[in-house]
Amino acid sequence: MHIVIIGNGITGITAARTIRKHSDHEITVVSGETDYFFSRTALMYIYMGHMQFKDTQPYEPWFWTKNRINLKRAWVKTIDTQNKQLLFSNDDRMPYDKLLIASGAKPNKFGWPGQDLIGVQGLYSYQDLEELEKNTANGINRAVIVGGGLIGMEMAEMLHSRHYPVTFLVRESSYWNNILPEQESQLITRHIREHGFDLRLNETLKEIKGDANGKVTSIITGSGEEIACQVVGLTAGVSPNIAFLKDTEIKTDKGVVINQHMHTNVEDIYAAGDCAQFQHALPDRRVIEQVWYTGKLQGEAAAFNMLGHDKMYEPGFWFNSAKFLDIEYQTYGTVLNTLREGETEFYWESDDHQKCVHVVYRESDHLFIGINVFGIRMRHEIFNRWLLEKQKVEHIISHLSAANFDPEFFKPFEQEIINAWNNQYPANTIQLKAKSAFTKLIFGN
Amino acid sequence: MSQANNSLSLSNPHPANFNAKQKTGLAITGLGLLAFFMAWAGAANQQPLIFLIITLVCFFGGGILFTIGSYGHLPKGIKNNRTMFTSISSRGALAWISGVVITGFYILLYWRDFWKELFGADLFIGLVNLFNPLSLLLRNTKADQWFVYGTLYTVAVLVMGFKFIYKYRHNRYQQIRTTSVMFFQLGFAWLLPGIMKALYNYEPYLTYFWPLDYDAIFPTTLSYFQTQGAFGMFFIFWGLVMTFVATPLLTYFFGKRWYCSWVCGCGGLAETAGDPFRHLSDKSMKAWKIERWLIHSVLAAIIIITVLLLVDNGFKNNLLGGAAKDIAKGYSFVIGMVFSGVVGVGFYPIMGSRVWCRFGCPMAAYMGLIQRFKSRFRITTNGAQCISCGNCSTYCEMGIDVRAYAQKGQNIVRASCVGCGVCSAVCPRGVLKLENGPDNTKRTEFLFTSEDLKILS
Numbered sequence A: 001m002h003i004v005i006i007g008n009g010i011t012g013i014t015a016a017r018t019i020r021k022h023s024d025h026e027i028t029v030v031s032g033e034t035d036y037f038f039s040r041t042a043l044m045y046i047y048m049g050h051m052q053f054k055d056t057q058p059y060e061p062w063f064w065t066k067n068r069i070n071l072k073r074a075w076v077k078t079i080d081t082q083n084k085q086l087l088f089s090n091d092d093r094m095p096y097d098k099l100l101i102a103s104g105a106k107p108n109k110f111g112w113p114g115q116d117l118i119g120v121q122g123l124y125s126y127q128d129l130e131e132l133e134k135n136t137a138n139g140i141n142r143a144v145i146v147g148g149g150l151i152g153m154e155m156a157e158m159l160h161s162r163h164y165p166v167t168f169l170v171r172e173s174s175y176w177n178n179i180l181p182e183q184e185s186q187l188i189t190r191h192i193r194e195h196g197f198d199l200r201l202n203e204t205l206k207e208i209k210g211d212a213n214g215k216v217t218s219i220i221t222g223s224g225e226e227i228a229c230q231v232v233g234l235t236a237g238v239s240p241n242i243a244f245l246k247d248t249e250i251k252t253d254k255g256v257v258i259n260q261h262m263h264t265n266v267e268d269i270y271a272a273g274d275c276a277q278f279q280h281a282l283p284d285r286r287v288i289e290q291v292w293y294t295g296k297l298q299g300e301a302a303a304f305n306m307l308g309h310d311k312m313y314e315p316g317f318w319f320n321s322a323k324f325l326d327i328e329y330q331t332y333g334t335v336l337n338t339l340r341e342g343e344t345e346f347y348w349e350s351d352d353h354q355k356c357v358h359v360v361y362r363e364s365d366h367l368f369i370g371i372n373v374f375g376i377r378m379r380h381e382i383f384n385r386w387l388l389e390k391q392k393v394e395h396i397i398s399h400l401s402a403a404n405f406d407p408e409f410f411k412p413f414e415q416e417i418i419n420a421w422n423n424q425y426p427a428n429t430i431q432l433k434a435k436s437a438f439t440k441l442i443f444g445n
Numbered sequence B: 001m002s003q004a005n006n007s008l009s010l011s012n013p014h015p016a017n018f019n020a021k022q023k024t025g026l027a028i029t030g031l032g033l034l035a036f037f038m039a040w041a042g043a044a045n046q047q048p049l050i051f052l053i054i055t056l057v058c059f060f061g062g063g064i065l066f067t068i069g070s071y072g073h074l075p076k077g078i079k080n081n082r083t084m085f086t087s088i089s090s091r092g093a094l095a096w097i098s099g100v101v102i103t104g105f106y107i108l109l110y111w112r113d114f115w116k117e118l119f120g121a122d123l124f125i126g127l128v129n130l131f132n133p134l135s136l137l138l139r140n141t142k143a144d145q146w147f148v149y150g151t152l153y154t155v156a157v158l159v160m161g162f163k164f165i166y167k168y169r170h171n172r173y174q175q176i177r178t179t180s181v182m183f184f185q186l187g188f189a190w191l192l193p194g195i196m197k198a199l200y201n202y203e204p205y206l207t208y209f210w211p212l213d214y215d216a217i218f219p220t221t222l223s224y225f226q227t228q229g230a231f232g233m234f235f236i237f238w239g240l241v242m243t244f245v246a247t248p249l250l251t252y253f254f255g256k257r258w259y260c261s262w263v264c265g266c267g268g269l270a271e272t273a274g275d276p277f278r279h280l281s282d283k284s285m286k287a288w289k290i291e292r293w294l295i296h297s298v299l300a301a302i303i304i305i306t307v308l309l310l311v312d313n314g315f316k317n318n319l320l321g322g323a324a325k326d327i328a329k330g331y332s333f334v335i336g337m338v339f340s341g342v343v344g345v346g347f348y349p350i351m352g353s354r355v356w357c358r359f360g361c362p363m364a365a366y367m368g369l370i371q372r373f374k375s376r377f378r379i380t381t382n383g384a385q386c387i388s389c390g391n392c393s394t395y396c397e398m399g400i401d402v403r404a405y406a407q408k409g410q411n412i413v414r415a416s417c418v419g420c421g422v423c424s425a426v427c428p429r430g431v432l433k434l435e436n437g438p439d440n441t442k443r444t445e446f447l448f449t450s451e452d453l454k455i456l457s
């Protein structure tokens, strides 16, 4: 059997590795972007000079030959589902027996005037990175980033690392507060400003202007201000990259529509990762999941189903992480930007405003629902267990030090957090359950 | 050699624009270097003290000022911007020049007598004169090239240690660990031997034991100590206890990091002066293979040589005649001088800071075996938070592909890990933590490990 995978991102590659581990089928991975799998999440570090491109490739070239995974560098133009063939942009064809679509996503463009000028770009692919190098090769005086999400923050940080002034236009009233609760959003907003970014809140993009050579020269904001700039970063989210499927019978909506077995409406064709959209959402999950680990889990689930195992996609509890300049963020369970019906919260912030813990729990029985942590590392495994065990919030707070994952000798904050709790709820005080720092150091948790 | 910018960044983005503090710091360091080289050329023969003071004050002052200029105005956090574009840290021209200069210095140093004979002139006389006042003060003895070298080495560890601590001022593990290597270098590798020299005419290095200190239990050393009374017995005892009792115990509890990145002088230099080069270590599977062959061969060699010498000595040197001594001499030349000395430090800017520790050090091999098979130390991986970005592997000075484990949710248990903790520091997702814990929790089975693809890699 010849299994073909479109996309050499984390989703496609996880699928390929899983299939190889469990079978001897012929595997071909097709991608137009790069010869080898690399970590998209590390694009920023290449531009900032922390890493070279080759450092972002998790496997050395011999890996693919050794494990008999064929790599083909080409763009798929369309799929001939009748004859079970891929059609490439140079009109070559490749037959498949089973096909996985893992074609990822692409940056959103909302039809802004001037969005196709030279110097205006998103950040998703290796080519985008090359373009940014080109756009800044001779130095620039200012860049404007439009859209206050994670990729916008990364792009801003990249340009900042090369000492280019950055104006950051964010539609929301505070950074990323469409996702983060107000407190965390404020904390990060302050941090962004501390780093010297020109952060404009409640601000949108109206128009991008260019010169006679088609190069960007300035933008006009929603409030009518003109800002001169040589680079505009469009980072208003991403959406599934499925244009090449439009003349096929594969059902699409925003993404390729799949069921919980990663199966599309067409026999032998599966989809997973950033490009896929579930027919029905799982509890506390979105229908389109565009993060690294869901790509991994979906790729794995797809692989099993392609091999004929009956495996549902079961991602478990939500978690994620990110880093905003110098502040790390982790989340376990569900913390939305506003409390839902029946939910209540406990919030603690350190005196230097660099760390905070935000716990959401059910008001009626104190069931722990989720946590946001900034500036402190926490153990995934333990929070996962607590969520499974349906622990109460008091248990979580009093056992926080068992979940602490900061490096050794870091200042612990658990006692401070507990004091804050006890101040807030004098009728319901709790005590820290922790081993001494010394015991922990020698004997571990 | 792979070139610095085979990434996309072909143009040097923003040539280093040094700020005023950095420029002043560099200028002061330059002044120190000028005094140093003038003295080397003989200018300080009359007034060594003045030249020495200028040299040392400029080295410390310039280094501190440069450091503050580099990081002082920035918020606390990881400071790796432009590492891959900067000439000195990306195998650019400056890196090759410094590699050649340092290597050259070692070659002059180790074979001082040889060059003296060859050229008919002592190339080190100027430097020895320069450091005389300090040597007399500390050791009550005139300087020799080893004192010059030891002092420069200590200065490098202290100045660059300060830089490292300041760079990592958000990370207490890094600060405490670096303070520790600076303390052991200054106290146990410089002050104590100096004072003991003044008092007892003997320079003990209490933080070097067999098999790194390869002749520590050679018959010649043992018989020398036996003539030194209680003092000598103490050193024999100390060395044996450290090698055969303390090392296994401490390594069992804390991993080899207790030595390699907290105490050892070679490690001390690597962690401080070598820090700008840590990412240059080769991460390939091939390099790992070479490493395992090489380092364990060195360990085997020194064990065999030591046993041969001891046995031969038991037979009053009749067994092997002079052969055993010749082998020992060969080891001392190839491993003790060329490998650990010249290559170990001279190749920093090209092959990274831990070439010797990774490929050659028999002490590291010995502790590595314990760490791999019987130790509570491991690097724990935080569930499924890894995004495979590669920062951890890139900045591993030992060339461990940390990411290969982290992305599978596996803990990292590797013989070569020196526990510097930089992987954990640079990880942007809080995935890695150096820990000591029960053996049975060394490997977490979690989320992705069910399908971890061990057989593939």
Ligand SMILES: Cc1cc2nc3c(=O)[nH]c(=O)nc-3n(C[C@H](O)[C@H](O)[C@H](O)COP(=O)(O)OP(=O)(O)OC[C@H]3O[C@@H](n4cnc5c(N)ncnc54)[C@H](O)[C@@H]3O)c2cc1C
Pocket: A006, A007, A008, A009, A010, A011, A012, A030, A031, A032, A033, A034, A040, A041, A042, A043, A044, A074, A075, A076, A077, A102, A103, A104, A105, A123, A124, A125, A151, A154, A241, A244, A272, A273, A274, A275, A289, A290, A291, A292, A293, A295, A321, A322, B387
């Ligand atoms: C800058 C950036 C930072 C990010 N940071 C994080 C993070 O910190 N944490 C996190 O969880 N997630 C992060 N993400 C999201 C994460 O990277 C994605 O969710 C993940 O990479 C999706 O993987 P995938 O394999 O589904 O798709 P992709 O990685 O997009 O792979 C799809 C591949 O298919 C190729 N392809 C598409 N169409 C065709 C065609 N027609 N023919 C041939 N090849 C085709 C594409 O070129 C691409 O190479 C980040 C994304 C970006 C862009």
Ligand code: SF4
Pocket: B385, B386, B387, B388, B389, B390, B391, B392, B393, B402, B403, B406, B407, B423, B426, B427, B428, B429, B430, B431, B432
């Ligand atoms: S640095 Fe962290 S997130 Fe990046 S590959 Fe290593 S463990 Fe994973």
